[in-house]
Amino acid sequence: MTATTVQRRRRGISPWVPNQHGAWAMLISPAVLGLVAGLRAHLLIDAPSHRPLLVLPAVLVAWFFGYFAFFAFGLAAKARTRERRATYLPPVYVYGSISLVGIAVALLLQPHLLWWALPFAPLVAVAVGETLRGRARSALSGVSTVLASALLLPALTAVGGGAGAIDSVPAMIWLSMVFLALYFSGTIPFVKTMIRERNNPTYLRISIGYHVLAMLAVLAWALWSGSWMVGGLAVLTMAVALGRAVWIPWSARRGEPWTARRVGMAEVPVLLSACVAVLAAIFF
Incomplete structure (x- = not known):
């Protein structure tokens, strides 16, 4: 030190x-x-x-x-x-x-x-x-x-x-707001499963359950929007978010060294995907 x-x-x-x-x-x-x-x-x-x-x-x-x-x-x-x-x-x-x-x-x-x-x-x-x-x-x-x-x-x-x-x-901006809220809200239980609640299987189930429901909500938004590009990017983002909510805690429990910094770096591609989806909604 x-x-x-x-x-x-x-x-x-x-x-x-x-x-x-x-x-x-x-x-x-x-x-x-x-x-x-x-x-x-x-x-x-x-x-x-x-x-x-x-x-x-x-x-x-x-x-x-x-x-x-x-x-x-x-x-x-x-x-x-x-x-x-x-x-x-x-x-x-x-x-x-x-x-x-x-x-x-x-x-x-x-x-x-x-x-x-x-x-x-x-x-x-x-x-x-x-x-x-x-x-x-x-x-x-x-x-x-x-x-x-x-x-x-x-x-x-x-x-x-x-x-x-x-x-x-416009309605699409409100829906994009909901999408952002769903994505960022999901990071809260996910991060807790990696730090404060890393050994709590109940919290892990809550995190995964939330991401499944968020994924279904975004899929419904994608079908409603009529824009395959915007909807596809939003669904892709939540699919990746769901995947990391399952895989990263699973790998950590099997000895994979997931530091707070590494968890943060792994989140960057998901965040960029969410931002690109909202930008597509703004311009298209």
Whole structure:
């Protein structure tokens, strides 16, 4: 162990830099896809104004800095001493203030965005409530965060369309949001079967059962959409996700060395396939 490693451990986790690397894919992917969908929607309207080009980055600032504040808040909530809690609070205030500025700018330019608080607020409340109860890594907290992230896709699409209204979002974008939510929600039980619940056969059955149901739901979406390319990519993604939910835990139980880093790297192709499926839905 190097001196640098020892110093890092003594200092503990930095509240200024989120260390949950697995959350970054869930945090960034829907935001990028939503930005692409929003820009495309902006280009397709008859008389585009400059406002969406200001609101899109404002929403992204609110999202990312809101997550940074939430991460630091989670550390403060589970701190055992008042002194340690005090070291975690500054980024909550700084990042939270920046996030509120982004929200204020977005609402000032597109007041209809206030309607998006109806689906977003309960999800955020659930995540915060689970954190205060000491269950920040619970499945309920993870799913609520995933749903909030997936909502960025239709929200940014609405922003790009000009008004930010919920009823302006095409049906295919809503279905793509559901697809993203199904995929990312599946990563929660899968990762738990490899780390915290690696020796729990009941949890493994739950993970596999979820992926089977998600696969059937995506197959129904593919048949409904009428687009073989979009539907085929979505089904392929969930088929691979189901396969890895079965095979990787199976191989780990037989001695295959699956570190957290290796599990994360194995997820990259599945994530890219999911993103390509959503991009196909946006453009085709």
